[in-house]
Structures are given as C-alpha cells and as structure tokens.
Amino acid sequence: MTRIFRIGFIGLIFAYIYAPLGLLIVNSFNLSRYGNSWKGLTTQWYSKLLTNQSILDAAGHSLMIAVTSATVATVIGTLAAVALLRFNFRGKGAMSSLIFVSMLTPDIVTAIALLVIFLSLGFTLGFLTLLISHITFCLPFVIVTVFSRMKSIDSAIFEAAQDLGAGDGLSFRYILLPLAIPAVAAAWLLSFTLSIDDVIVSAFVTGPGYDILPLKVYSMVRVGVSPEVNALSTVLFAISLFLVAVAHFLQKYGLASSAKQQSTC
Amino acid sequence: MKKMIKGFQFWSIGLASSWLSLFVLVPSILIVIISFLSTDVEHFARLPLTFSAYGKVFDPLFLVVLGNSLKMALMATLICLLIGYPFAFLITQLPQKLRGLMMFLMILPFWTNSLVRIYAISFFLGKKGLINQSLQWFGLIDQPLNLLYSQFAIVYGLSYLLLPFMVMPLYNALEKLDHSLLEAAKDLGANSFQRFVRVTIPMTMPGIVAGCLMVLLPAMGMFYVADLLGGGKNLLLGNVIRTQFIQTRDWPYGSALSVVMIVLLSLMLWGYLKSSRSVNRKGGLGDSDF
Numbered sequence: 001m002t003r004i005f006r007i008g009f010i011g012l013i014f015a016y017i018y019a020p021l022g023l024l025i026v027n028s029f030n031l032s033r034y035g036n037s038w039k040g041l042t043t044q045w046y047s048k049l050l051t052n053q054s055i056l057d058a059a060g061h062s063l064m065i066a067v068t069s070a071t072v073a074t075v076i077g078t079l080a081a082v083a084l085l086r087f088n089f090r091g092k093g094a095m096s097s098l099i100f101v102s103m104l105t106p107d108i109v110t111a112i113a114l115l116v117i118f119l120s121l122g123f124t125l126g127f128l129t130l131l132i133s134h135i136t137f138c139l140p141f142v143i144v145t146v147f148s149r150m151k152s153i154d155s156a157i158f159e160a161a162q163d164l165g166a167g168d169g170l171s172f173r174y175i176l177l178p179l180a181i182p183a184v185a186a187a188w189l190l191s192f193t194l195s196i197d198d199v200i201v202s203a204f205v206t207g208p209g210y211d212i213l214p215l216k217v218y219s220m221v222r223v224g225v226s227p228e229v230n231a232l233s234t235v236l237f238a239i240s241l242f243l244v245a246v247a248h249f250l251q252k253y254g255l256a257s258s259a260k261q262q263s264t265c
Numbered sequence: 266m267k268k269m270i271k272g273f274q275f276w277s278i279g280l281a282s283s284w285l286s287l288f289v290l291v292p293s294i295l296i297v298i299i300s301f302l303s304t305d306v307e308h309f310a311r312l313p314l315t316f317s318a319y320g321k322v323f324d325p326l327f328l329v330v331l332g333n334s335l336k337m338a339l340m341a342t343l344i345c346l347l348i349g350y351p352f353a354f355l356i357t358q359l360p361q362k363l364r365g366l367m368m369f370l371m372i373l374p375f376w377t378n379s380l381v382r383i384y385a386i387s388f389f390l391g392k393k394g395l396i397n398q399s400l401q402w403f404g405l406i407d408q409p410l411n412l413l414y415s416q417f418a419i420v421y422g423l424s425y426l427l428l429p430f431m432v433m434p435l436y437n438a439l440e441k442l443d444h445s446l447l448e449a450a451k452d453l454g455a456n457s458f459q460r461f462v463r464v465t466i467p468m469t470m471p472g473i474v475a476g477c478l479m480v481l482l483p484a485m486g487m488f489y490v491a492d493l494l495g496g497g498k499n500l501l502l503g504n505v506i507r508t509q510f511i512q513t514r515d516w517p518y519g520s521a522l523s524v525v526m527i528v529l530l531s532l533m534l535w536g537y538l539k540s541s542r543s544v545n546r547k548g549g550l551g552d553s554d555f
Contacts, residue, residue: 139285
C-alpha cells in the first residue's frame with residue numbers, strides 16, 4: 001500500500017511537471033488553431049515557422065549571442081579559475097566574494113545594474129550590450145564549474161611540472177587545461193543555455209532592431225495564442241534535450257577518461 | 266621566460282577581475298548612489314541627495330504591492346517546499362541507480378526556455394485548457410473556472426518554474442542524512458513521526474533554507490510570469506522595478522526598490538549561514554553530548 005502511494009506520488013509530480021509541456025508538443029501538430037480539441041495531424045505550423053523571417057532573424061541573433069558570450073565567458077572564466085587556484089594576489093578574497101554575490105543577485109537587479117552602467121557610459125543598446133550582459137551573468141557560473149573541477153586535481157603534478165622547468169603558462173597549457181577540459185566544456189554548455197534562455201536581463205539591455213528569440217516569443221505570447229509559438233517551443237525543447245544529452249555524455253565520458261589520464265600520470 | 270610567467274598571471278587575474286569590477290561592482294555601487302538621488306525624467310537622476318525614493322518605497326500604497334508580491338513569492342515557496350520535500354525524500358528511498366534518473370527528469374525542464382514553460386502553463390490553465398476540460402468531463406464543475414489571470418495563476422507558474430531549485434538542495438541534504446542518528450533515535454524509543462520531526466527536519470534544515478531562498482529570491486523578480494499569467498493586474502516586485510526603468514523613468518525609485526530587495530536577500534542569506542552553522546555544530550558529536 002505505501003509502495004503504491006510512493007510511486008503514485010512521484011508519478012503525480014512528474015505529471016505536474018511534464019503535462020503542460022506534453023500538451024504544448026501535441027498542440028504543435030494540431031490542425032485546430034486554438035488547441036481546444038484535436039482536429040487532425042498537421043505540420044503546417046512548422047512550415048509557417050520556417051517562412052517567418054522575423055522569427056528566423058531572432059533565432060539567428062540568439063544563436064550568435066549565445067555562442068559568442070559562452071565562448072568569451074568560458075575563456076575568461078577558465079583563466080580566472082586558474083588564477084584563483086594557483087596564484088596568490090591582492091584582492092583574491094574580494095574577487096571570490098564578487099563572484100559569489102553576482103551568482104546570488106536576482107536577475108532583475110543584475111539587469112538594471114547593467115542598464116545603468118551602459119547608459120552612463122553612453123552605449124547604444126543592441127548587440128554589444130546584450131553580449132556584454134550575457135558574458136557577465138555567465139562568468140561566475142563558468143568560474144565555479146571549472147574551479148571545482150580543477151580543485152580535485154592532485155597539486156603534486158604542478159610541483160613535478162615546476163621541477164621540470166614548466167612555468168605557469170606551460171603547466172596551464174599541458175596539464176591543467178587537458179585535465180579540466182570536461183568541466184570547461186560543461187561550463188560552455190551551461191553558459192550557452194543560460195544565454196539562450198534569458199528573458200529578464202535581455203529585456204532590459206536590448207535595443208530596438210536587435211530582437212532575440214526569448215523576447216520575440218514574449219511579444220508573440222503577450223498578444224495571444226499562436227500555434228507557431230507551439231511549434232517554435234517544441235523545436236526549442238528538442239534542442240535543449242539534445243544539448244543536455246551532449247552535456248551529460250561529456251561529463252560522464254569526459255570525466256572518466258580524464259580521471260584515467262590523471263591516474264596514469 | 267620570467268616575462269611569460271608574469272604575462273600569464275597578468276591576463277588570468279586581470280581579465281576576470283576587471284570585467285567583474287566594471288560590470289558587477291561599479292554598477293552595483295551606482296545603483297546604491299542613484300537610489301539617494303532625485304528623480305529627473307530626462308537625465309535619469311540628479312542631485313541633490315535625498316531619501317525621497319525610500320520614502321516612496323515605504324509609501325502605504327506601494328507597500329500593498331510589495332506585500333502582495335511577497336505573499337505570492339512566499340506562497341510559491343511554501344508550495345514548492347510542501348511538494349518538494351516529500352518528493353526529495355521519496356527519491357532518496359529509491360535504489361541508487363533510479364535516483365540519478367529521477368533527479369535528471371526533475372532537472373530536465375530547467376534546461377528549457379522558462380518563457381516557453383510559462384506559455385505552456387497559460388495554455389494548461391486557460392478556460393478551455395486541460396484542467397477545466399477534465400474537471401468538466403468528470404462533472405465536477407458546470408462552468409469553466411477562471412484560473413488564468415489571477416494570483417493563483419502566478420503562484421502556480423512560479424512554483425512550477427522554481428520547483429527544481431527547491432528539490433536539488435533538499436535532495437542533497439536528505440541524501441547526506443546520517444542514518445545512524447535515526448537508528449539511535451529509534452533505539453531510544455522515538456516513533457517514526459518523532460524521528461521525522463526531531464531528527465530528519467532539523468538535520469536537513471540547511472537544505473530547507475537553501476531551497477526556500479533559491480525559490481523566493483528569483484520569484485519576486487520574474488516579471489514575465491506576472492505579465493503572462495496575472496493579466497497585468499497582479500504585480501510582482503520585478504514588474505514594479507521594470508516599470509520604473511523602462512516606462513516611468515524614475516531611476517532613483519527603481520534603484521531604491523532594488524536596494525530594498527538586496528537588503529532582504531542579505532538578511533535571509535545571513536539567516537541561512539547562521540542556521541547551517543548551528544546544524545553543523547549540533548551534527549557533530551561534541552564533548553557536551555556525553
């Protein structure tokens with residue numbers, strides 16, 4: 001009896017989580033415009049999506065921002081993780097607390113803080129401000145992800161490298177980076193997802209003429225139900241699923257192989 | 266060679282610290298300064314220094330909005346806790362292999378666009394949505410309920426979006442729970458209810474507080490949830506801040522609201538750190554325990 005109750009409860013929670021998403025996916029194939037009842041299978045919303053130039057543009061912008069910001073954040077963040085791990089410098093404590101604080105700050109406060117600095121510096125809102133903002137909110141997550149992985153590396157390796165004459169640059173290039181690469185890849189993917197999903201910060205720092213996908217969806221949904229949004233959401237959901245699967249694979253396979261590498265060192 | 270080492274150190278430290286200073290530290294200081302300035306619609310803010318923005322924050326009319334926003338965020342937190350705790354608890358009872366899969370399925374929607382999920386909820390709660398249709402099909406109601414565009418819808422949306430943030434810390438806390446403590450309590454004659462209330466809950470308190478914070482803090486800022494599910498009548502703190510910056514251009518007021526939000530956040534964080542320290546103290550077997 002308790003067993004049935006337990007399984008039932010877990011099942012109920014998953015139904016709560018997945019029912020709205022399932023409904024959305026089913027409706028993206030529904031001939032009925034308002035999705036009240038099933039009127040037959042169609043892929044017309046998907047073909048409409050493919051001919052909607054403003055959505056395609058927004059998708060292109062989103063992809064551009066996500067790839068660029070994830071890459072820049074990963075480069076800066078990985079170097080910062082190395083600095084926090086290996087070097088002692090003035091302001092190290094301040095830097096760690098700044099990272100901690102910016103992770104905990106609600107998005108809405110990050111958004112207005114960035115808007116204020118951009119307008120005070122006289123930036124025009126658009127591509128550049130979006131890019132800087134996305135790098136800014138991804139950076140702490142990259143640093144934390146990469147740092148926690150690097151911390152688990154046996155520091156005797158660095159001493160050995162130093163004895164053999166490798167400087168900081170060389171030991172980063174040939175030891176730290178290869179060992180931490182799964183975490184670096186995971187950090188990139190995390191940044192990519194954070195960037196492509198962001199609504200709150202982007203809504204503040206983008207200008208007219210540079211629409212990105214979440215904001216486009218936002219304005220479409222505010223007007224009312226539109227079956228193209230169902231199709232678009234299904235596509236986005238499928239892409240996220242794919243990325244999560246890749247991330248999972250990287251973490252599992254990558255960590256196993258680098259652990260092996262480490263043990264043979 | 267010496268120079269290259271210096272170069273690597275310089276870039277690795279310099280890039281991130283200057284980025285964080287310019288785009289995190291300086292803007293935060295600016296927000297605090299602006300909150301003490303006077304309103305100027307054209308130039309965003311101007312001297313002289315004043316407390317008038319804070320005066321507006323504590324204006325009774327606004328306090329109603331703040332109270333409502335806080336109430337909705339707290340209700341969402343409570344719902345997440347009431348659903349999330351038993352869920353996380355049941356997951357830890359499962360075999361090791363299933364646990365990973367269950368947590369994966371719980372976190373999976375977190376990776377998809379939150380706007381898409383809120384849109385899905387509006388679909389779900391609508392007059393001809395699944396809930397109303399199935400309630401009518403079962404004959405429980407004659408007329409469809411007005412679920413959408415209400416405080417209920419906002420609370421539903423918030424708890425739907427933020428449930429994984431509650432479950433993750435709870436799961437971590439419950440998984441680490443030392444079962445010998447429960448056995449000891451059993452040996453000393455505690456029944457299962459007493460064991461739960463006097464051992465499990467206190468020992469997982471840091472997880473509970475962390476989960477509540479992770480739901481409560483973002484909940485107050487999610488203006489698009491209130492926008493899409495609340496129908497523009499029911500506002501969250503995020504909507505008010507957004508209006509000040511985008512529409513009415515009252516920057517000092519918007520900044521003061523953010524400062525108040527950050528102060529609330531810091532107080533809660535402080536409470537969290539205190540509670541986790543006290544549990545760590547109690548968790549270890551100190552001399553006083555004998």
